[in-house]
Amino acid sequence: MVDRPRPVPTDLTRGFWEAASRRVLGIQRCRDCGRWFHPPVPVCSRCHSQELGFEPVDGLGTVYSYTAMTEALVPGFESDVPLVVAAVELREQEGLVVVANLLGFDEGEPSIGAHVEVTFEELPGGPYLLPQFRLRGHGAAV
Ligand SMILES: [Zn+2]
Structure with missing residues (x-):
């Protein structure tokens, strides 16, 4: 029997998985304009900022x-x-x-x-x- 697939974090998704390991739902948010993103993105599609981080929801x-x-x-x-x-x-x-x-x-x-x-x-x-x-x-x- 094959095991279920496991999460494989990338640089972009690591914050999501690290939050989950603390039983926190961490969603990426633009630090400049406040827009939320999921799945995570490298650049904010609203203000083009690259200042994105994960915040608990x-x-x-x-x-x-x-x-x-x-x-x-x-x-x-x-x-x-x-x-x-x-x-x-x-x-x-x-x-x-x-x-x-x-x-x-x-x-x-x-x-x-x-x-x-x-x-x-x-x-x-x-x-x-x-x-x-x-x-x-x-x-x-x-
Ligand atoms: Zn933004």
Whole structure:
């Protein structure tokens, strides 16, 4: 059985993964104009600044879109199906979307616009934690 793929940070994404390892959702933000970006970019598309850094956000958002996979078509995900992958729009900025697994849907599917919160899954062998989402107020940590 193949292991799930692991995050491979780059210079551009390292801040995101390092924040996640502290159970913090770190999103890139332009230090000159304040615009948020995800995935991270080398230059701000609004003011062309290269002064970008990662800032913590509270990880609250809404389901913008999703897909539910009922078969593991990618090796390593056999034990994870059914798997709901969602585009979650964070409340910091319209259009600021993070794609992640949406946990807690062994049966059924989420609603577009459902309120969700970030949670962090430990990956076997570490060192990174994987930011994922769950319906807000549905407690149990993973
Ligand atoms: Zn900017």
